[in-house]
Amino acid sequence: MNRKFGLAVVVVVLGAGAMSAARAYDSDWKRGRIYYRQICTTCHTAELKKPIAPNDRTMAEWASYLQANKHNKGKDTVSSYFSKQYRDSIKAKNPAAAKYADVPEKDLIEDVKAFVHKSAKDGDAPAGCS
Ligand code: HEC
Numbered sequence: 261m262n263r264k265f266g267l268a269v270v271v272v273v274l275g276a277g278a279m280s281a282a283r284a285y286d287s288d289w290k291r292g293r294i295y296y297r298q299i300c301t302t303c304h305t306a307e308l309k310k311p312i313a314p315n316d317r318t319m320a321e322w323a324s325y326l327q328a329n330k331h332n333k334g335k336d337t338v339s340s341y342f343s344k345q346y347r348d349s350i351k352a353k354n355p356a357a358a359k360y361a362d363v364p365e366k367d368l369i370e371d372v373k374a375f376v377h378k379s380a381k382d383g384d385a386p387a388g389c390s
Pocket of ligand 1: 307325
């Protein structure tokens with residue numbers, strides 16, 4: 261293999277790798293809705309006696325809430341409720357946690373983000389918790 265050809269192969273291989281790494285995950289708001297309702301809302305209803313509706317907040321408020329990653333007045337993090345560890349801990353009693361036990365945490369975060377954006381006060385389809 262001459263040097264020029266070898267270099268071209270390296271460039272093509274690296275380029276393909278960079279392209280696939282850069283490709284954004286295509287979020288699934290329907291899966292986000294199931295996750296939000298069955299994991300997040302189930303606990304809010306149990307502990308707060310009321311759900312936290314997506315349409316209580318605007319898209320921008322949801323974006324900064326998820327970005328800040330401080331949950332329950334900063335006592336824990338939002339991401340902890342997406343972790344595989346958390347799903348494993350509740351999956352015996354929670355069908356959604358069992359169903360999504362092996363989904364990467366970051367994909368589920370994107371899915372819920374897509375759902376709360378769509379359902380926000382100023383979203384495409386504002387939604388409460390019913
Ligand atoms: C194990 C129980 C539990 C789970 C699971 C849970 N939450 Fe919460 N959440 C709470 C409690 C308790 C509060 C505190 C509310 C208060 O005291 O006002 C809270 C508050 C919130 C608030 C209001 C602002 C704040 O942080 O105080 C938002 C928004 C929220 N949760 C989003 C979520 C999302 C999104 C998920 C799912 C990924 C989730 N929660 C999962 C228990 C839970």
